[in-house]
Amino acid sequence: MDFFDNIFTNIYAWLAFWLHELLMGWNLPKDVESALVSAIMIILVIIVIILWMVLMVLILIWLERKNAARIQDRVGPNRVGPWGLLQPVADTIKMLIKEDILPENADRFVHTIAPMIVMMPPVLMFAVIPWGKGMVPVDLNIGVLWIIAVASIGTIGVFLGGYGSNNKYSLLGGMRAVAQMVSYEIPQVLTIVPIVLMVGSMSLVKINEAQSGWFGMQWFVFAFPVGTIAFVVYYLSALAEVGRTPFDIPEGESEIVAGYMTEYSGMKWALFYLAEYFNFFIVCVIGATLFLGGWNGPILPGYVWLVAKTYALVLLGMWIRMTWPRFRVDQLMNFAWKVLVPIALVNIVLAGVALPIFKMIGF
Amino acid sequence: MSTPLVLTYVGFFVMAAITLGGALMAVSARNLIRAALGLIIALIGIAGIYFVLEAEFVAVVQILVYVGAISILILFAVMLTRGLMKRDLPAQNAQWIAAAFISLAMFAALLYVALSTNWRAVETQVAGDLIPKLGTELMTTYLLPFEAVSLLLLAALVGAIVIARE
Amino acid sequence: MPVDYLPILVMIAIVTAFAVIALTLSAMTGPRRPNPTKLSPYESGMPPFGSARRRFSIKYYLTAVLFILFDIEIIFFYPWAVLFRDLGWFGLSAMGTFMLVLLIGYVYVWRKGGFEWD
Numbered sequence: 065m066d067f068f069d070n071i072f073t074n075i076y077a078w079l080a081f082w083l084h085e086l087l088m089g090w091n092l093p094k095d096v097e098s099a100l101v102s103a104i105m106i107i108l109v110i111i112v113i114i115l116w117m118v119l120m121v122l123i124l125i126w127l128e129r130k131n132a133a134r135i136q137d138r139v140g141p142n143r144v145g146p147w148g149l150l151q152p153v154a155d156t157i158k159m160l161i162k163e164d165i166l167p168e169n170a171d172r173f174v175h176t177i178a179p180m181i182v183m184m185p186p187v188l189m190f191a192v193i194p195w196g197k198g199m200v201p202v203d204l205n206i207g208v209l210w211i212i213a214v215a216s217i218g219t220i221g222v223f224l225g226g227y228g229s230n231n232k233y234s235l236l237g238g239m240r241a242v243a244q245m246v247s248y249e250i251p252q253v254l255t256i257v258p259i260v261l262m263v264g265s266m267s268l269v270k271i272n273e274a275q276s277g278w279f280g281m282q283w284f285v286f287a288f289p290v291g292t293i294a295f296v297v298y299y300l301s302a303l304a305e306v307g308r309t310p311f312d313i314p315e316g317e318s319e320i321v322a323g324y325m326t327e328y329s330g331m332k333w334a335l336f337y338l339a340e341y342f343n344f345f346i347v348c349v350i351g352a353t354l355f356l357g358g359w360n361g362p363i364l365p366g367y368v369w370l371v372a373k374t375y376a377l378v379l380l381g382m383w384i385r386m387t388w389p390r391f392r393v394d395q396l397m398n399f400a401w402k403v404l405v406p407i408a409l410v411n412i413v414l415a416g417v418a419l420p421i422f423k424m425i426g427f
Numbered sequence: 428m429s430t431p432l433v434l435t436y437v438g439f440f441v442m443a444a445i446t447l448g449g450a451l452m453a454v455s456a457r458n459l460i461r462a463a464l465g466l467i468i469a470l471i472g473i474a475g476i477y478f479v480l481e482a483e484f485v486a487v488v489q490i491l492v493y494v495g496a497i498s499i500l501i502l503f504a505v506m507l508t509r510g511l512m513k514r515d516l517p518a519q520n521a522q523w524i525a526a527a528f529i530s531l532a533m534f535a536a537l538l539y540v541a542l543s544t545n546w547r548a549v550e551t552q553v554a555g556d557l558i559p560k561l562g563t564e565l566m567t568t569y570l571l572p573f574e575a576v577s578l579l580l581l582a583a584l585v586g587a588i589v590i591a592r593e
Numbered sequence: 594m595p596v597d598y599l600p601i602l603v604m605i606a607i608v609t610a611f612a613v614i615a616l617t618l619s620a621m622t623g624p625r626r627p628n629p630t631k632l633s634p635y636e637s638g639m640p641p642f643g644s645a646r647r648r649f650s651i652k653y654y655l656t657a658v659l660f661i662l663f664d665i666e667i668i669f670f671y672p673w674a675v676l677f678r679d680l681g682w683f684g685l686s687a688m689g690t691f692m693l694v695l696l697i698g699y700v701y702v703w704r705k706g707g708f709e710w711d
Binding site: 478484492495497565570573574576578583584585587 | 690
């Protein structure tokens with residue numbers, strides 16, 4: 065299975081070598097040549113990642129609609145392509161030729177820039193994920209913190225979207241969304257501390273390495289109780305952070321129409337929609353990387369494992385979305401500040417005390 | 428100059444340009460939200476400068492705390508203001524001449540210090556991962572300030588509650 | 594190394610370009626037939642009243658302040674967590690003191706109703 069495991073790294077190495085050979089003919093200075101090769105390789109890798117993201121999200125959207133239909137005893141999209149597989153593509157084309165409506169008195173600049181800001185964080189997070197053995201586009205030794213920091217930028221876009229629309233529902237939705245995202249960021253950031261503590265590094269690659277071996281028994285979900293609690297807190301706060309249904313107060317249709325997206329149409333709306341699914345996908349990837357062993361797994365190649373684990377989390381999220389009613393605002397805030405934060409804090413203490421004791425016993 | 432060094436220079440100037448552009452937008456915008464947006468851009472530029480200076484941890488904290496949190500606080504604070512939600516506010520008030528003068532004086536003083544100080548060039552690059560070093564310093568040399576920070580934050584928490592309850 | 598962040602800079606550029614191209618493309622292909630009803634802010638079919646730019650409850654501000662303060666406290670956990678193995682019991686007690694103060698603040702905010710919403 066080594067061949068499939070290394071196929072992408074081999075293609076990368078081969079391409080870089082080929083480029084090198086190609087440039088040899090131009091008789092460039094050595095310095096310029098290597099810089100040029102690495103620049104081209106960087107751009108190639110980034111383009112591949114972005115295409116990969118778009119592909120994953122199109123599948124995710126299709127899967128969600130199909131799943132929702134199954135759970136609600138409907139058929140779901142089934143007209144465009146086999147099993148409705150091309151539905152997301154058709155939707156994209158439809159979005160592209162829709163009218164872009166800018167409500168009167170809206171702030172044009174802010175209204176336009178908001179969806180672009182919201183798009184940015186999940187994309188930046190995709191760049192630091194180890195997708196397979198040796199397949200990490202950018203290995204940062206502050207990986208975990210980078211993810212947390214970048215994720216917090218999205219709130220600004222959401223707020224600006226709500227403000228820029230000149231609509232009461234939008235503004236209320238934007239404010240609520242920001243308050244919610246900000247509140248759930250605290251338990252999310254807290255719950256990753258025990259993982260960093262167990263690994264002794266913030267690099268996602270190192271965190272992955274620490275979970276290898278023992279046929280999955282080294283995954284941090286199984287590091288009972290610390291890892292398990294951390295995983296549950298992470299998953300719940302991640303769902304809330306991306307605003308999926310039990311936590312979708314910011315866009316609760318029955319109260320405030322579509323929240324901060326109310327006045328958006330056409331491509332701008334599509335960007336918001338896309339960002340929502342990017343975010344959902346990436347929090348599942350991060351959950352799989354931090355707690356489910358990342359790309360570690362027997363027999364199959366690493367990247368297959370990571371995608372499989374990610375989709376397991378995705379399907380769980382869809383299941384929760386389809387079967388749970390929406391929380392009230394006060395319940396939502398209470399859940400973050402009075403339930404998740406104390407649990408995460410106790411978990412850190414637990415990890416801090418349990419680890420040295422384990423070490424003393426010689427575990 | 429080696430390629431990484433050239434990139435460092437280019438990176439610095441790009442980030443400095445972003446910071447300055449954001450700052451200009453912050454002081455010249457006629458709408459408070461746009462001014463706040465300018466400030467956010469400036470803060471991102473400063474984070475970029477930290478990245479260029481290889482202070483990754485500080486840069487990420489800059490993004491997390493300033494771009495992610497302080498800016499939200501500023502935006503929410505704007506939402507609390509009374510008449511300031513209107514669109515075309517004058518960007519200057521009567522004090523702008525004095526403010527410009529003080530800013531210029533400040534800039535001159537900083538420039539003087541920057542040019543007259545005999546900066547020590549760092550001979551060897553600090554190798555590898557800087558975060559463990561930071562942690563060690565925090566837990567040994569700077570233990571007292573570290574604990575003092577917690578007291579400061581406690582005071583801030585109490586203050587926030589008291590102000591909000593008024 | 595700052596060079597490590599080059600791909601991320603490239604990524605920002607490409608994604609921005611993607612968003613700009615998508616928006617201009619849709620602006621070119623999409624129709625543009627505005628009318629007063631279409632442009633008026635959506636308020637469930639009622640004629641809109643008052644301004645949408647209004648003042649907000651201090652609740653939101655308080656949430657943001659609490660977020661910042663806890664955020665800063667949590668940041669301090671990370672260098673400690675990385676070094677945890679080397680620091681041992683000393684580090685744990687230092688962090689314990691820090692956390693205790695945080696806990697006092699947390700309990701204070703809870704008792705004073707800082708986490709209540711409405």
